[in-house]
Amino acid sequence: MMKTFPLFTLLMALVSYKNNANEIVPIQAEEIRFWNHAVTNPEEYKGLLKRAEKYDPIIGTVNDSAQIQITLIKKISNWHQQHSNGLKIHFNSVDLTFGDLEAMFISLFLDNDASLVLSKEKLFQRYSEGIASGLIQKNWFDELISEYGIVNIKLFGEHHENQAIETVLANYQLHINSSMINQHQKIETSITQFDFYRQKNWQEQAVSLDEIKAVKVLGMLITAETVNEKTLRSYMKETYSARVPESYIELAISLNDMVLVVKN
Numbered sequence: 001m002m003k004t005f006p007l008f009t010l011l012m013a014l015v016s017y018k019n020n021a022n023e024i025v026p027i028q029a030e031e032i033r034f035w036n037h038a039v040t041n042p043e044e045y046k047g048l049l050k051r052a053e054k055y056d057p058i059i060g061t062v063n064d065s066a067q068i069q070i071t072l073i074k075k076i077s078n079w080h081q082q083h084s085n086g087l088k089i090h091f092n093s094v095d096l097t098f099g100d101l102e103a104m105f106i107s108l109f110l111d112n113d114a115s116l117v118l119s120k121e122k123l124f125q126r127y128s129e130g131i132a133s134g135l136i137q138k139n140w141f142d143e144l145i146s147e148y149g150i151v152n153i154k155l156f157g158e159h160h161e162n163q164a165i166e167t168v169l170a171n172y173q174l175h176i177n178s179s180m181i182n183q184h185q186k187i188e189t190s191i192t193q194f195d196f197y198r199q200k201n202w203q204e205q206a207v208s209l210d211e212i213k214a215v216k217v218l219g220m221l222i223t224a225e226t227v228n229e230k231t232l233r234s235y236m237k238e239t240y241s242a243r244v245p246e247s248y249i250e251l252a253i254s255l256n257d258m259v260l261v262v263k264n
Contacts, residue, residue, distance in 0.1 A: 022102055025094045026065035027258035031219075032057070036085040038073065045084065048073070049116055049250055055085045067256040071114065072151065072224035074249040076123070076144065078240075079231045084248070086223040091260070098155070098170060099213025100263050101191045107257040109184045110148065110176050114252035117149045126247060127232075136244075140235050144226040148176040149251045152225035155194065155217050163201050168215045170194040173225060176251070186257065224251045 038045040038052035045052060050071070057070035073084035118126070120141045130136035150173050157168035172194045179185050196212055197204045226249070233240040 023094075023262040023264055025091075025260040025262055027089060027260070028093060029059050029061045029066040031090050031092050032059055032066055032068065033088045033090070034070070034086065035088070037081045038084055041081070044081075045073075047246060048248060049114075057087060062256055065256065065258050067254070068258075069252075069254045071250050071252040072222070074224035074226060074251075075231055076118075076226070076247040076249065077232045077244050078246060079233045082231050083221075083223040083225075086221055088219065088221055090219040091217070094260065094262060096217045096260075096262065097213060098157075098168065098191070098196070098209060098215050098217050101155075101217060101260060102263050103191060103261040104153075104189045105186065105257060105259045105261070106174075106189070106255055107184045107186050108151065108174070108176070108180050109254040110180045110182070111252040111254070112148075112181045114250075115149065116248065116250040117145070117147065118247060118249075120145055123247065126245060130244060135236065135239055136232060137235070140232060143228050144230060144232075146175060146227050148178070148181065149249055150175055150225045150227065151251065151253065152221075152223045152229070153189070154221040154223075156219060156221060157212075157215050157217055160218070163199075166198050166200040168196070168198055168207070168212045168217075170196045170217070173227075184254070184256070222255075224249050 034057050036052065036055050038048060038055050042052050055071055055073060057068050060067045068087065070087065072086060075082040075084060123141050123145065124131065124138060127136050131138060153172045153174060155170040159165040159167045160169065172189055174187065192209065195206070196209055197206050232244065
């Protein structure tokens with residue numbers, strides 16, 4: 001279960017980690033990269049709330065750690081470029097294995113007015129033609145949509161950009177709740193809360209932390225996500241066509257006080 005902390009509690013937790021001989025490693029602004037498919041393929045993203053370039057992040061530094069403002073996009077219909085933008089953070093300041101990582105602290109703020117998570121009722125209206133024809137089932141949206149959205153954090157090992165070579169990944173879904181709307185909430189995530197798996201040619205095999213604890217972890221990806229990490233095309237497969245309208249989840253978030261807790 002995700003835990004949220006006021007600032008004083010967060011500081012006390014960090015002190016506790018330090019007293020247990022762990023190293024506190026802030027995420028630095030220069031470690032952060034990003035992608036934005038809306039800029040490179042503007043014709044494909046006409047339904048977004050803002051101009052394509054507005055989905056680039058704003059990256060700065062506060063209290064010796066990176067501060068990021070970004071509106072994350074996730075497609076609901078088509079799995080092609082479904083994570084339409086996102087952050088890629090390289091852990092350049094520390095040499096890590098999955099077994100070295102103890103926990104992660106992040107402060108998250110959701111700007112609700114600048115975000116878009118369509119209700120299931122509005123999605124039923126948007127996809128009414130497909131629902132009426134039987135191509136789309138209403139219960140799929142129960143499995144896809146959460147009320148405030150999900151920020152996905154994925155730790156990656158070596159070769160993560162080459163599906164021909166097996167890589168190790170660890171995944172954690174940060175479910176946004178009402179306490180994060182228009183105010184910062186401090187979040188602690190233990191490494192044990194991640195799901196671990198090996199991936200090759202998009203095929204996944206679940207593993208335990210013990211199995212991969214000696215494997216290097218190079219960084220993490222931060223994206224918007226659906227509850228089950230799928231799109232409508234994941235269900236429709238060969239019946240999917242370009243006639244199915246696209247919809248988006250847009251999460252306008254701010255991230256700061258991002259630190260790794262590393263075992264010494």
